Amino acid sequence: MARVIVDVMLKPEILDPQGQAIARALPRLGFSGVAGVRQGKRFEIELDGPADEAALSDVRKMAETLLANTVIEDYAVRVEP
């Protein structure tokens, strides 16, 4: 059994209201030194088998069609070390 991680983030040019709201709140909470925050999603996919090329290509397809909305989001797939 292997674990694959898919990170999904809004494309850089797309407004991220959540990240902005967090960034605006930070100084009030006493945190300084933060230039920006962006919030995205993280998926942990447990595979039945090993994370071989075939499985990864499946996960990539899954990310492309289901986990990310590629109109506004980018994704990255990686194997948990």
Next chain:
Amino acid sequence: MARVIVDVMLKPEILDPQGQAIARALPRLGFSGVAGVRQGKRFEIELDGPADEAALSDVRKMAETLLANTVIEDYAVRVEP
């Protein structure tokens, strides 16, 4: 300027309906071989300065008090390579 990543996931014992819904949808979409999916959050924090120990300790505090609700969530902080 450095980027620090905070991953926040529901604790394993807490039900994750979003992950479950995805896992249930996968076979219908023709994906097999997935034993489970969990969905969490990923924060990208841009620092004004370098990701030194002081800054990381600040981010850890931020994760502990704001970004994660430790009643139900675990978090991990790491510097983007």
Next chain:
Amino acid sequence: MTDSVERAAQTPDEPQPYAELGMKSDEYERVRAILGRRPTASELAIYSVMWSEHCSYKSSKVHLRQFGTKAPKSDALLVGMGENAGVVDIGDGWAATFKIESHNHPSYVEPHQGAATGVGGIVRDIMSMGARPIAVMDSLRFGALDAPDTRRVLPGVVEGISSYGNCLGLPNIGGEVLFDPCYIGNPLVNALCVGLLRKDQIKLATAPGPGNKVVLFGASTGPDGIGGASVLASATFEEESHAKRPAVQVGDPFMEKLLIECCLELFEADVVVGIQDLGAAGVSCATTELAAKGTGGMRVDLGLVPLRDPSLLPEEILMSESQERMMAVVTPEDIDAFMAICARWDVPATVIGEVTDTGRLVMTWKGEVIVDIPPGTAADEGPVYERPYHEPAGQSALNSDHPARLPRPADLRATLLDLLGSANLASKEWVTSQYDRYVRGNTVLAMPADAGVLRVGEVMPGAENTDRGIALATDGNGRYARLDPYAGAQLALAEAYRNVAVTGARPLAVTNCLNFGSPEDPEVMWQFAEAVRGLADACRTLGVPVTGGNVSFYNQTGSTPIHPTPVVGVLGVLDDVRRRVPHGFTAPGLKVVLLGD
């Protein structure tokens, strides 16, 4: 290098991408004639968006005039067509403003954000009249329920409306959900908002008084929805990085909620001379329209516009469709009070210019003049087309095809079950349960009633003097309109009118959203002309004026248009809202009476 007015004068023959921006060559020539030179890139940006079908109504204008010329006399009408939204007198010193608008295409591209920003846009229209938005409705049409793309579009649209409207605290008090294969690839997402205001506090989009400040407030400006502007950027600058800009706008309902509360405090403090929301054409539209309706001149430093992406070029700033922004005109004496109220609500606000009496809209960028135009030529004097139209081939064949020709169903029971289970007749609770119908505590009737009804008396401070209520319904039937657009539009009005009337309300005014195919197709144009004629005639007969609305053309896949779909909203008033008539049989033993034939 900035394409300044000076540079434009020196390079009269520089080729410009007007065609890519959707301008015809005679339209471009008219701009050159107006300016006496070639437009700068920024001026071209302004004219191309302001003269687009969407902003200028160039194909529909000649027909829509009937709503004015045939309008019945109405004492209730305070503000008619042409403003951000119509305003009607509901009595006791109070007025209601309401309007319906489409966000069809964006909702197909990105259902959640498209529908969400559709709600956001119509709510800002209502705010810009000086009103508190008090409820929303949504009228939706999708392809067949079991079509694969409907699985993508329907949940996204409903979630978008739900997340945005719920977060604003606006009860959703009604709407429609209909399915027909003709909408596959062209879902219709029409959102309606209604607001309340004191009759004597109507705000208009106007910038009078030289020396008054022009303030941009709300969200910062990003590269949202400026896919089209990239041709300008790449034509002038050959810069790769500007070639790919997102066509999708993302909404921030929380910012919009802050904007609502902020605007209401601004109105209450009486520190606003004129106000305009930033809709499809963003800063271009707000500046030209405010200036054109005011003293006639305005000076703006585009470099002062707060940016989310510092790499934006002036023409991109002008075309940006970033959401949750408003523009206000404020006297110098009131500017501090204005800014303090914005700060209290955490709403960023920036003075970006000043009203002048020069009759020119002048914009600068890094010290150079990049726009110098008579604002009315962009805002009001766009092209007007008398598009050719004729009855579609096969229209009379379609009409002579009679249901009597169809085979009689053998099994009535199965037929009834089929009907009950069909998507268009089944319960819409899957949709309506995702909408908050109770928030703000003034909802008297909502789902499953035929019309939404709201109590006015506690909507805002001061309204306690009235027992009145308002009722609203939207209806439309594309299949009827396909068979006969004249009668179809009238049926839509009649249905909405009835739905309002059965709550006990007196119907007062009409808004409409006209969803059609391409106006360049003479058969579609015929459908449009007939529908408008039908609606205008019916409004005269029923004595209710059209106060505003929206036209959405180009709803077609390839050359196949959707059914002509006029959606009609009717607003009525109840003198005493406690006497509303609820929906359904309320007690056993009551007599059931059928009215009409």
Next chain:
Amino acid sequence: MSAARVGVVTFPGTLDDQDAARAVRHAGAEAVPLWHADRDLRGVDAVFLPGGFSYGDYLRCGAISRFAPLMEELIPAARAGLPVLGTCNGFQILCEAHLLPGALTRNQGLHYVCRDQRIRVENAATAWTGGYTSGQEILLPIKHGEGRYVADEATVAALEAGGQVVFRYLGGNPNGSINDIAGVSNEAGNVVGLMPHPEHAVEELTGAPSVDGRGFFTSILKRFVNL
């Protein structure tokens, strides 16, 4: 006797503050507006945290609000016995502020749900339920996307044993909440949170088809009259 003064808190993005104030007034108490940015409880006798989407529900519902200056006053006051009621977003804020145990997470059905819900009052001895009887069934609207109450097993067991489960959903759990929990209280019973909206069930004309929410407001009044 001067009327009891119930503070109604407004955060940026709060929606039900006006309804909450109306419900307080209908019960005969005075509604005192409290602003998130003020470090001042204005001497109120009780506090109502109404529903809405404070800070847009961004990050997590209630996560940003709980750091408001007003909360710095409210948290110690609540620990010292001030009656505090949180409905919906108010409940979420109370959990985030650790005034109530557990947390509220995404509905199991993944959709926002607005409907009229039957609820059983399990404990009529809290500051906000004295006007009901234990076991009484009431009808209140719910309207939320993140109302699934969760807590670890030990916490849930302690809540059940200590009578801190104040409300339970009847006739179908709308969000997958553990043990059908609709609302809980702290150990002392002065802090109560629930997902349903009593303030939308106080008038015949508007809101849910019930006036069962009135009991919350008469409960708190009775408490002060009896003091």
